[in-house]
Amino acid sequence: MMTPASFISMLALAAGSPPMGPFGMPEQASTIAAEIDFVYQVITWVCIFFFVLIVFLIVVFVIKYSKPPGTKAEGTATHNTPLEVAWTVIPLILVIGIFYVGMKGYINMRNAPLGAYEINVIARQWSWQFNYPNGATISELKVPRGRDIKLIMSSQDVLHSLFIPSFRVKQDVVPGRLVTLWFNATHEGEYDLYCAEYCGQQHSTMLTKVLVLEEDEFARQIEEDRVFMDMLPPDRLYVAGPRLYARCKSCHSLDGSTMTGPTWKGLWEKTVSGETVFTDGTTLKDLIGEGKMFMNPEDYIMQSIANPQQKIVMNFTGAMPTFQGMLSPLEVMALTDFMKNLDKFDEKGVPKDPEDELQRVIDKAKEAEESSN
Amino acid sequence: MSIYGDSTKASSGTNYLTHTRGFLSWALTLDHKRIGVMYLVSVLTAFFFAGMAAMALRLELIAPGEWFLSQDNYNQMFTVHGALMVFLVLIPAVPAAMGNFVLPIMLGAKDVAFPRLNLFSYWLWVTGALFFVLALLTGGLDTGWTFYTPYSIEGDDHMSGAMGGVIPALTGAFVLGFSSIFTGLNFIVTIHRLRPPGMTWFRMPLFLWAIYATAIIQVMATPILGITLALLIVERAFGIGIFNPALGGDPVLYQHFFWFYSHPAVYIMILPGMGIISELISVHSHKHIFGYRFIAFSSVAIAIFGFLVWGHHMFTSGQSPLMNIMFSAITFSVSIPSAIKVFNWLATLYKGSISLNTPMLYALSFLFIFTIGGLTGLHLGTLATDIHLHDTYFVVAHFHYVMMGSAMIAMFGGLHHWWPKITGRMYNETLGRIACGLVFFGFNATFFTQFILGSKGMPRRYADYSAELMGAENFEIFHFWHFWSTIGSFVMALGFFLMLGYLVHSMFKGRQAPDNPWGGGSLEWQCSSPPPHDNFSEPPTVGDCYDYSMLEWDEKIQGYHRREEAATSGE
Numbered sequence A: 001m002m003t004p005a006s007f008i009s010m011l012a013l014a015a016g017s018p019p020m021g022p023f024g025m026p027e028q029a030s031t032i033a034a035e036i037d038f039v040y041q042v043i044t045w046v047c048i049f050f051f052v053l054i055v056f057l058i059v060v061f062v063i064k065y066s067k068p069p070g071t072k073a074e075g076t077a078t079h080n081t082p083l084e085v086a087w088t089v090i091p092l093i094l095v096i097g098i099f100y101v102g103m104k105g106y107i108n109m110r111n112a113p114l115g116a117y118e119i120n121v122i123a124r125q126w127s128w129q130f131n132y133p134n135g136a137t138i139s140e141l142k143v144p145r146g147r148d149i150k151l152i153m154s155s156q157d158v159l160h161s162l163f164i165p166s167f168r169v170k171q172d173v174v175p176g177r178l179v180t181l182w183f184n185a186t187h188e189g190e191y192d193l194y195c196a197e198y199c200g201q202q203h204s205t206m207l208t209k210v211l212v213l214e215e216d217e218f219a220r221q222i223e224e225d226r227v228f229m230d231m232l233p234p235d236r237l238y239v240a241g242p243r244l245y246a247r248c249k250s251c252h253s254l255d256g257s258t259m260t261g262p263t264w265k266g267l268w269e270k271t272v273s274g275e276t277v278f279t280d281g282t283t284l285k286d287l288i289g290e291g292k293m294f295m296n297p298e299d300y301i302m303q304s305i306a307n308p309q310q311k312i313v314m315n316f317t318g319a320m321p322t323f324q325g326m327l328s329p330l331e332v333m334a335l336t337d338f339m340k341n342l343d344k345f346d347e348k349g350v351p352k353d354p355e356d357e358l359q360r361v362i363d364k365a366k367e368a369e370e371s372s373n
Numbered sequence B: 001m002s003i004y005g006d007s008t009k010a011s012s013g014t015n016y017l018t019h020t021r022g023f024l025s026w027a028l029t030l031d032h033k034r035i036g037v038m039y040l041v042s043v044l045t046a047f048f049f050a051g052m053a054a055m056a057l058r059l060e061l062i063a064p065g066e067w068f069l070s071q072d073n074y075n076q077m078f079t080v081h082g083a084l085m086v087f088l089v090l091i092p093a094v095p096a097a098m099g100n101f102v103l104p105i106m107l108g109a110k111d112v113a114f115p116r117l118n119l120f121s122y123w124l125w126v127t128g129a130l131f132f133v134l135a136l137l138t139g140g141l142d143t144g145w146t147f148y149t150p151y152s153i154e155g156d157d158h159m160s161g162a163m164g165g166v167i168p169a170l171t172g173a174f175v176l177g178f179s180s181i182f183t184g185l186n187f188i189v190t191i192h193r194l195r196p197p198g199m200t201w202f203r204m205p206l207f208l209w210a211i212y213a214t215a216i217i218q219v220m221a222t223p224i225l226g227i228t229l230a231l232l233i234v235e236r237a238f239g240i241g242i243f244n245p246a247l248g249g250d251p252v253l254y255q256h257f258f259w260f261y262s263h264p265a266v267y268i269m270i271l272p273g274m275g276i277i278s279e280l281i282s283v284h285s286h287k288h289i290f291g292y293r294f295i296a297f298s299s300v301a302i303a304i305f306g307f308l309v310w311g312h313h314m315f316t317s318g319q320s321p322l323m324n325i326m327f328s329a330i331t332f333s334v335s336i337p338s339a340i341k342v343f344n345w346l347a348t349l350y351k352g353s354i355s356l357n358t359p360m361l362y363a364l365s366f367l368f369i370f371t372i373g374g375l376t377g378l379h380l381g382t383l384a385t386d387i388h389l390h391d392t393y394f395v396v397a398h399f400h401y402v403m404m405g406s407a408m409i410a411m412f413g414g415l416h417h418w419w420p421k422i423t424g425r426m427y428n429e430t431l432g433r434i435a436c437g438l439v440f441f442g443f444n445a446t447f448f449t450q451f452i453l454g455s456k457g458m459p460r461r462y463a464d465y466s467a468e469l470m471g472a473e474n475f476e477i478f479h480f481w482h483f484w485s486t487i488g489s490f491v492m493a494l495g496f497f498l499m500l501g502y503l504v505h506s507m508f509k510g511r512q513a514p515d516n517p518w519g520g521g522s523l524e525w526q527c528s529s530p531p532p533h534d535n536f537s538e539p540p541t542v543g544d545c546y547d548y549s550m551l552e553w554d555e556k557i558q559g560y561h562r563r564e565e566a567a568t569s570g571e
Ligand SMILES: [Cu+2]
Pocket: A159, A160, A161, A195, A196, A197, A198, A199, A200, A203, A204, A206
């Protein structure tokens, strides 16, 4: 028999909207969320009970016993041992209970089930990078719905903390250690992922999305994320620019404004003409050429990405982390191509010509491949 | 000459304020009362600057976008706010400022055991404060008051934040640590050696028990902070790997060291506040404190348990699950002594004769706010829920309920309670009540909203929340509650400015204070307001300080006097 309530909850499941948590907790979108919220609810009710009791007594006593100055207090005994023992022991029993449910919930959320799908996470100031078993590297976390996911995390610089409120999980990412975290997402959709541990200037922009996808869709997207670079026509590598730029945008603007790093607007022109000046007083012009530090402008860009500390641009600091080994040579070429073709994009990196949209180019390439088979 | 002058200023003509004159007579004074007053002025000045930093933070967060502060400015501002409030304000506020003034008089003593050390503590405080100023002049810092490694170790060239001020700030905190240790040492010896005949341990006012328990923490925990900060300075200055994983160090070790001090430090801030509340509630209810021994022992219990729970700040740090479980269990043990105190205070109100004077309003505000602050500690001590709430605004709200709403409110309660004794003047009672109301409502509006922000997942130390980066729904919620939190903070600030106004006014125009305006039974109410240079002209009589049966209200002096005095002084 299907009761109306269960029918409604089925509809909700089908529509993919997770239930809201109690007392202002976010939506419950992982398998552990409901259990944690239960503990949260129990504690909150205990709090409300004691709060109301105490405030009620304060108000009653104040109203009842407010007297003009000089009035002697009616008075009571100065102590009452049984009473005082009672209000020692009753809270003690309550907190033992709370500790116990809290501990159980914690143990369940700590121990990752065997056979979980593993994703490597690299945290760095101020972006997240997710590496998949198939070799795909992306900056948003994509996970299949209903599967145990284990994140194996490391930091390249300082402390960070991976926090997904809707899943009720959080784990500090400690440099020099590998830490893990697991969850199982119950509802398709898009959720916020925050950095919760202060990590410097742009801590508050170290956010990304968690995309929970159905298994098939997940497999398709992750495969595409792996091979999309190979599917691009070699003369239009720049279409991958906006996507790769997502990892650089916390420090580099496209609109000419100065952020942590130099803007990319006009960067290519500046590099070709060699007018870039470095903190040590040297000028790029004198460093480019056969047998010099940089072979050509492309080489300069490539080395700037792989080894940013080598030459620091005047008026900036060495804040840029290295991307050595995190971007393939092809991806670096695509980024360079993007810098060369910035006029094809607006100030947010959206292509002006819809034909330049990455998805469209990939779809076309796929079609072509299929028709040739 | 006031009409009350003759009947109240029973002893000699001068008091500690007029005893000697000139700058040096203050700067080099050995009088605990003057040192207390200097601490008070200094601490309140630091409170003003740290509060202004907080207002800047709240203003930035009233709307999304970097409309008022840049990210760098925001990060430096919350570092300044936290470091000043913790090291310059909260830790010395009650013990060093109020304690210095009140403790020896409560003991019927002429001074603390080591007056020179006391003066030295004060000047160490000033030195520490100057180091903080130096930190701001040398480029500032944006590490947060916690100085977490490896962020605090790396140099300017690796981070784009401000780092030049890290070493001066660490040095400042180091020096302030010694100021705190010496104060604690001084009070321990004073309480052991200078109690008057007849005042047994269990006849001491509860404020003294609280100060004693606090002093033990100060002396035992603060050296750990000193060592930790010194290691950090060495690591930063010479690149020796201690906490930096790049040099083979361990950042989690730093967190252990840091919280081994900084958790007990929470009790350095709150325990003396609780001591004040025990006094205020009993005096203004004109009723014997209920359950003296339970309250006294609970202070000691909090001081002891407080040393064993530091790991609850690190549930998500990567420490082992077994450690997490143990720390969670011990953490709950701290809640019991706190609960005992609250129930005993309630029982003291019961059948009392309550006067709703300004100090009492602060005490009642404390009860309300501390109840919320303490109870929400349960959410954070519980492992399953803390994982979600850690490093969110829920934690920010919780510790402001305990630090600002409890420790500072208690301090202001004490200030209003002892103001007549300190200055010899009464402030405007009506304005006092209005200011207390503004602070109370403003405070709750500022910080209760932050519990909701935190439950929803808003991380702390975020310079911005933006519609571009967050889900639309989350953004809306964050924006709404941040807005109201900021409004609340302005109401609270208004209350504090009003307080500043009438307190300053009272110093010049206030009515002469009677010796015992509230009907207190402890010894400080037996000497004149303000007290003479050496406190008591004749040795005070020591009885039960919570026995109010001998105190009679005297309409003429708007204060209380002892019945036996009433017989002799009846002109
Ligand atoms: Cu961060």
